[in-house]
Amino acid sequence: MLQVWALDGIPEIAAGTDLVDTIAARVGDTLADGDILVVTSKIVSKAEGRFLTAADREEAITAETVRLVARRTAPGGHVTRIVENRLGIVSAAAGVDASNTPEGTVLLLPVDPDASARALARGLRDRLGVEVGVVISDTLGRAWREGQTDHAIGAAGIHVFEDLRGQTDAEGRPLVVTMPAVADEIAGAADLVKGKATRRPVAIVRGRGDLVGSLDLPGARSIVRPAERDMFRQGADEAYADGFAAGVASAQT
């Protein structure tokens, strides 16, 4: 049985808020070994003071962008940029967020979400004496599918993949290519209880204690597929345009 619930009563988080204090005060003695806390990246960013003035939104996106992956101008003129940010994550607007932030400001992603997750997991383990894992989640769009789901952008103290590559299926054949990204599934499960429009940014997932382990396990960065191994490292229109230009140049020489 998997149980997932959101913590009520998490107060507004400001720059400098100690999230270990805040969460420890709300969980009381309900946390148990093997629980996984899923924390919305937004409150981690707020605690880390990752605010910028809103006038800088497009600049902030540019600053957070390592590589433009795709770009589309909607009929109304609104430009959507899909970019790879400095964390390697491909998303719209580099994770620069203007919702649920004080008027006139935007929020950047945490500097290093895996490090943030590790600090939180270590702090909660020390404070409460329970071996918990931490996932830091963000809402991401997907290729090929409408809507968004929550994904793990930071993780500590958990196996982000359930590695079945040595195992066999029920017929005894090897499950060669199956590697469930359980940290993403956990982030998505937590989204089902957190809600977007309310202030319930922390959820607890209980029932997969087998995934919880050392704080030195690889973080969510290991879920990111490096661009050079990604068949979708560039939007179709952008790749076509690059190819077209190269084709013209090649024919002219």
Add this chain to the structure above:
Amino acid sequence: MLQVWALDGIPEIAAGTDLVDTIAARVGDTLADGDILVVTSKIVSKAEGRFLTAADREEAITAETVRLVARRTAPGGHVTRIVENRLGIVSAAAGVDASNTPEGTVLLLPVDPDASARALARGLRDRLGVEVGVVISDTLGRAWREGQTDHAIGAAGIHVFEDLRGQTDAEGRPLVVTMPAVADEIAGAADLVKGKATRRPVAIVRGRGDLVGSLDLPGARSIVRPAERDMFRQGADEAYADGFAAGVASAQT
């Protein structure tokens, strides 16, 4: 509180097995209004007799393919095709599955997973007198991220999106672009209890009864983004090659 658990004791499913009978026999009287059943597409395919002989695997992939999206040859010579299948779903190998099937056979996806989900939801509602939703799940890879997560490829009696587009955030600003694909998150949550290597192909998700509704709600097909609106409708290498050829042709005329 969200609760997710897998049904034990689901027997091997053969062509013609009545899944309503099979599931009803296992849930007893534990199902309640608002529960969502997540059924692995594999057992739906088996019940529908979607077997082909394994010699036909590459042919089966080709037959299920509407459009080649990307193709990669690994150093070892193994070819991975990412294709759009007749359901609009972009995935590796068009969902043609050779694991956990009788030796010498492969399994195709259900003919119409939304219709399969509707039949199952209607049958269980009629049989057990409870208003349940049904999601049919499949394991899919993603662009930009390693590993796989379970997604909804069929759905009935549930809202596949939690539509927040009329709502405002905690600061009163509209949540304009947020449309959580909750059916995918539900499929992923169910995967956390089902396991890949074991025979637990049915899970129950309890606690989001607000998503359960009419059997006429749009199915999982509505999650599929039409190719013409998809910035990643083609792999980067394929788009580049098409562009290059067009560029050469353009320069030569």
